[in-house]
Amino acid sequence: MLSKVLVKLIDRAIVPAILLLATRVVSIVLISRYLGLPVKISKSGFVFESYADFVKVNSYSTLAMIVILILGLIYILLKSLAFHDSHIKPSLSAKVFSLKIQHLIQGSFHLYSEAAIWLSYAYLLLLFSGIMLVSKLLYNWVFYMAAGVTLVSTILFILDVEEEIKIKGLDKGESEYEYDEDKELLCKEELE
Amino acid sequence: MKNLIKITFNSLLLVILLSVIFLPIGMMSLINYDEKQVVLSTKDTRTQIQEPLDALPGSVPKEVEEIIMKLEGAYQQITSSTQPKE
Numbered sequence: 001m002l003s004k005v006l007v008k009l010i011d012r013a014i015v016p017a018i019l020l021l022a023t024r025v026v027s028i029v030l031i032s033r034y035l036g037l038p039v040k041i042s043k044s045g046f047v048f049e050s051y052a053d054f055v056k057v058n059s060y061s062t063l064a065m066i067v068i069l070i071l072g073l074i075y076i077l078l079k080s081l082a083f084h085d086s087h088i089k090p091s092l093s094a095k096v097f098s099l100k101i102q103h104l105i106q107g108s109f110h111l112y113s114e115a116a117i118w119l120s121y122a123y124l125l126l127l128f129s130g131i132m133l134v135s136k137l138l139y140n141w142v143f144y145m146a147a148g149v150t151l152v153s154t155i156l157f158i159l160d161v162e163e164e165i166k167i168k169g170l171d172k173g174e175s176e177y178e179y180d181e182d183k184e185l186l187c188k189e190e191l192e
Numbered sequence: 193m194k195n196l197i198k199i200t201f202n203s204l205l206l207v208i209l210l211s212v213i214f215l216p217i218g219m220m221s222l223i224n225y226d227e228k229q230v231v232l233s234t235k236d237t238r239t240q241i242q243e244p245l246d247a248l249p250g251s252v253p254k255e256v257e258e259i260i261m262k263l264e265g266a267y268q269q270i271t272s273s274t275q276p277k278e
Contacts, residue, residue: 001198006205013212020216028223045222054225061223065216117213124217 008113016072016121020065027064031057059139062129066146069125072118073153079104080111080160086167108164115157122150 028046032039037053039046048054082092083104096102126146132138 001201003202003205006202006209010205010209010212013209017212017216021219024216024219024222040226044224046224048223048225049227051225051227054223058223062220065220120213121216124213128217128220 005113008109009117012114012117016117019068019072020121023064023068024061027061028057031060031064055137055139058132058137059142062125062132062138062142063145065125066142066149069118069122070149073122073149076111076115076118077153077156077160079106080115081156084108084111084160084164087163112161119150119153119157122146122153126150 028039032046032048032053035053035056037057038049039053039057040049041047046057048057082088083096083106085105085107088096088105093105096104126143129138129143129146133140133143
């Protein structure tokens with residue numbers, strides 16, 4: 001009754017959401033303390049005394065979120081490019097099993113649902129930092145960094161999806177299994 | 193009926209998913225700034241106690257007082273000379 005995809009996406013979204021949220025709050029506190037900037041906590045959140053302080057803390061805090069996002073994306077990209085069960089190298093597969101870290105080898109459904117979540121966070125962060133840049137509440141380079149990370153990770157995921165399509169033969173309209181062709185040929189031979 | 197329940201449950205799941213995704217991004221607006229105002233606001237001027245001019249202490253210097261008296265005299269002379277005779 002419940003959509004399997006939606007349940008999986010919710011399941012995959014909880015950890016990055018908590019990670020990013022915690023990073024935002026903790027980074028604001030730590031950065032303002034490190035820079036010795038006075039901050040008040042009120043109903044509207046963290047309130048800084050001046051615009052310059054606000055921009056500084058906001059920029060570095062967004063940067064901390066981007067760093068967490070980069071780490072998450074690297075982990076997912078590594079799994080999908082190197083440990084994807086459809087195209088993992090046999091030697092690497094053997095090594096992974098010998099090291100007992102076989103949980104790294106995952107299927108497309110698991111990997112792509114996770115990638116969709118992390119990429120959506122990347123795009124939302126890019127959008128929000130763009131709005132803040134236009135409102136002059138963020139340093140330029142933070143936005144460019146978010147844009148770079150989003151662009152590179154999107155390209156790498158597209159490459160992985162293309163690889164997957166090539167392996168499954170979906171680009172030629174072929175069947176998923178190669179032996180189907182053989183069967184067809186056998187049938188033709190038999191007919192002849 | 194079964195379809196309706198299915199759609200309701202899945203819509204609920206979608207709402208949960210979107211809220212989980214938007215939560216950390218929405219929390220980015222937790223940070224604010226409050227620049228101190230240098231200029232007095234209209235409220236401040238209203239609450240200020242305004243002293244009437246008559247209540248000012250008699251600290252006007254004598255020279256200024258003499259000048260005022262001279263000017264007043266000159267004004268009265270001008271007005272009396274320009275007034276038409278009955």
